Every structure is written in structure tokens, then in C-alpha cells.
Amino acid sequence: MNSNPNYYLVFLGNPGTGKSSICNCLCGQLKCKSGNSSGTGLTTQSQIIENGDYTIIDTPGLRDPQSRKQAAKEISNSLKLNGYYKLIFVTTLESGRVYVDDIETINVILKSLSCPIKYGIILNKITPNVHRKILENSSVLSCCWRLLGYQPCASYILKNFDHMKDNTALIEDQTTKGALKQFIDSIPTIYIDESMVGEIDIRDYEEKVSELELRFGEMQKQLTTQIENNQELTKRTDDLGIILEKEREDAKETQLLGIQQLVKLQEKFSEDQKMMAAQANEMMIRQMEIRAEHSKPIIIDGGNGSSGSFSFNIPVSLPGCSSQ
Numbered sequence: 001m002n003s004n005p006n007y008y009l010v011f012l013g014n015p016g017t018g019k020s021s022i023c024n025c026l027c028g029q030l031k032c033k034s035g036n037s038s039g040t041g042l043t044t045q046s047q048i049i050e051n052g053d054y055t056i057i058d059t060p061g062l063r064d065p066q067s068r069k070q071a072a073k074e075i076s077n078s079l080k081l082n083g084y085y086k087l088i089f090v091t092t093l094e095s096g097r098v099y100v101d102d103i104e105t106i107n108v109i110l111k112s113l114s115c116p117i118k119y120g121i122i123l124n125k126i127t128p129n130v131h132r133k134i135l136e137n138s139s140v141l142s143c144c145w146r147l148l149g150y151q152p153c154a155s156y157i158l159k160n161f162d163h164m165k166d167n168t169a170l171i172e173d174q175t176t177k178g179a180l181k182q183f184i185d186s187i188p189t190i191y192i193d194e195s196m197v198g199e200i201d202i203r204d205y206e207e208k209v210s211e212l213e214l215r216f217g218e219m220q221k222q223l224t225t226q227i228e229n230n231q232e233l234t235k236r237t238d239d240l241g242i243i244l245e246k247e248r249e250d251a252k253e254t255q256l257l258g259i260q261q262l263v264k265l266q267e268k269f270s271e272d273q274k275m276m277a278a279q280a281n282e283m284m285i286r287q288m289e290i291r292a293e294h295s296k297p298i299i300i301d302g303g304n305g306s307s308g309s310f311s312f313n314i315p316v317s318l319p320g321c322s323s324q
């Protein structure tokens with residue numbers, strides 16, 4: 001935040017959204033009137049609070065038809081101070097959905113400006129349940145944002161503080177305060193001079209809110225169909241995944257069986273080979289024995305009583321082996 005006094009932090013939005021409470025939180029004091037206003041708006045005039053580095057401006061909301069014209073004037077005047085602005089709209093959610101008149105308020109105020117539009121949104125008083133809903137299904141919020149004429153540069157979810165309910169109290173939680181300041185820092189600053197601020201057109205406010213309501217209904221229907229289709233697609237993808245996983249397991253099992261059979265075959269083959277080698281060895285020994293037997297010297301008696309004798313080898317040829 002710059003220390004130039006012409007730096008303005010403007011809080012905008014409908015009655016009861018918690019603008020004044022947030023301003024008080026930033027100042028650390030109950031400087032802005034806040035409390036239950038039963039929809040008509042407690043802040044009826046813009047309130048300017050010097051807060052060191054910058055000036056905070058708390059503005060009234062446009063929801064109440066009786067005070068709308070006056071409120072629009074107050075807002076316009078707050079934007080005509082010729083300086084550097086950070087615009088922050090504050091809105092709440094009902095069961096996770098926006099109020100369409102909050103959207104219309106943002107649209108008409110921004111439409112009155114003829115400068116590059118940059119702003120931030122605070123979703124205020126968000127209960128843990130609604131927060132979970134937003135996190136689980138971000139398309140619900142993006143569906144709401146589609147109704148906006150200009151998209152926000154930054155958004156911040158500010159949690160619900162029970163002690164604030166129907167009460168003029170301070171949000172003193174230091175972590176929240178720090179995060180809030182960080183969020184504000186992240187919003188781009190825009191220079192607005194009074195010539196860039198036109199009249200806020202509140203003429204057909206009610207009709208435009210009804211139109212937005214219809215558009216929102218249509219978009220929600222489309223969103224529901226889309227969510228159902230996505231769920232169906234996710235289910236089908238999951239089923240397919242299960243089938244594929246089963247097939248992969250089956251294939252692995254078949255492969256394992258094949259390998260086991262192959263190992264068995266190899267074992268049998270090497271056993272057969274060993275047996276055949278042993279048989280061949282035996283046969284060879286047998287052949288050698290037979291050959292040795294047939295090549296024994298033959299003793300021939302001379303028949304004359306002489307003891308002279310002679311011997312010779314008779315080559316024997318055996319089937320299947322050479323006589324050598």
C-alpha cells in the first residue's frame with residue numbers, strides 16, 4: 001500500500017454484506033456503524049476513514065428501493081475523488097449461491113466507470129459447510145461469476161465469525177486480518193478521475209435483477225446437467241479402469257503359467273538329454289568290451305605233441321562299428 005493520501009480503498013456492496021465490519025477490522029476500531037439493518041441499509045452515507053497509508057471509504061448498498069437513488073449518488077461521489085483506487089465488492093452466499101441483486105449492484109457500479117476496470121470480491125460470512133461446497137465444486141461459483149459484466153481480478157473467502165451475528169463487534173483475529181491485507185494488496189490499483197465517473201444507472205434495477213434470476217436459473221440447470229454427465233462419464237471411466245486392471249491381472253497370470261510350463265519343459269529336456277548321454281556312454285562301453293573280447297589271441301595246438309604254439313589276431317567286424 002502506498003503512503004500517498006490519494007490512495008482509496010472503497011468497500012462496495014449491498015446492505016448487510018458486512019462492508020462496515022470489514023472496514024472496522026482493517027482499522028482495528030469500531031469506526032464505522034455496523035449492525036442489523038433488516039435489509040434497508042445501516043450505512044446511508046459514505047464514510048471516509050483515514051487509516052495511515054490509505055483512506056478507507058465505506059459506502060451504502062443499492063438493494064433498498066427507497067434509498068437507492070441517494071445511495072447511488074453517495075457511491076458516485078466516493079469514486080470522484082481523483083486518486084488511486086482499489087475497488088472491493090463485498091457479497092455473501094446463500095447455501096453456496098450468490099444473491100443476484102449483489103451481482104446487479106456490482107454490474108451497475110462498474111458500468112458507470114469509463115476507466116480500465118479492475119476490482120476484487122470478498123465472499124463474506126462463509127460457513128465451513130459452504131466453504132467445503134465451494135472447494136468441492138468450483139463451477140458453482142464460476143457459474144455466478146458468469147453473470148458479472150466484468151470479471152474480478154481477485155476473490156477472497158472471509159470466514160463466518162459467530163460473535164459478529166447481529167452485533168456491533170470487531171473481527172480481531174490476527175490471521176484473518178493479515179490474510180485480508182494480503183488480499184487487498186493483490187488487487188490492482190486503478191487511477192480514477194472524476195471525469196471517468198458517470199451516473200450509476202439504477203432505472204431498471206428490479207427488472208434487471210429478475211432477468212439475472214432467470215439467466216441464473218438456466219445456467220444452474222445447465223450446470224446440473226453438466227455435473228450429472230460428468231459423474232456418468234467418471235463412473236464409466238472407473239468401470240473401464242476396473243475391467244482393464246482385471247485383464248492386465250489375467251494376462252500376468254497367463255504369462256506366469258506359460259513361464260512355469262516352459263521351465264518344466266526345459267527341466268524335462270535336460271533330464272532326457274542326461275539320460276540319453278548315459279545310455280550312449282553305456283553302449284559305447286559295451287561295444288568296446290565286445291571288441292576286446294573278439295580280438296583275444298587264438299591259440300592253435302600244433303598236434304604233434306610239440307609244445308610250439310602261435311597266435312594271431314582275427315579282425316572282427318561288428319555291425320555299426322569299424323574294425324580299426
Ligand SMILES: Nc1nc2c(ncn2[C@@H]2O[C@H](COP(=O)(O)OP(=O)(O)OP(=O)(O)O)[C@@H](O)[C@H]2O)c(=O)[nH]1
Nearest residue numbers: 015016017018019020021034035041042043161164
Ligand atoms: N454471523 C455473522 N455476522 C456478521 C459477520 N460479519 C458481520 N456480521 C454482521 O452482519 C451485520 C451487517 O454487517 P455490516 O458490517 O453492518 O454490513 P454492511 O454491509 O455495512 O451493511 P449496510 O451498512 O447496511 O450496507 C451486522 O450485524 C454484523 O455484525 C460474520 O462474519 N458473521
Ligand SMILES: [Mg+2]
Nearest residue numbers: 020033042043
Ligand atoms: Mg455499513
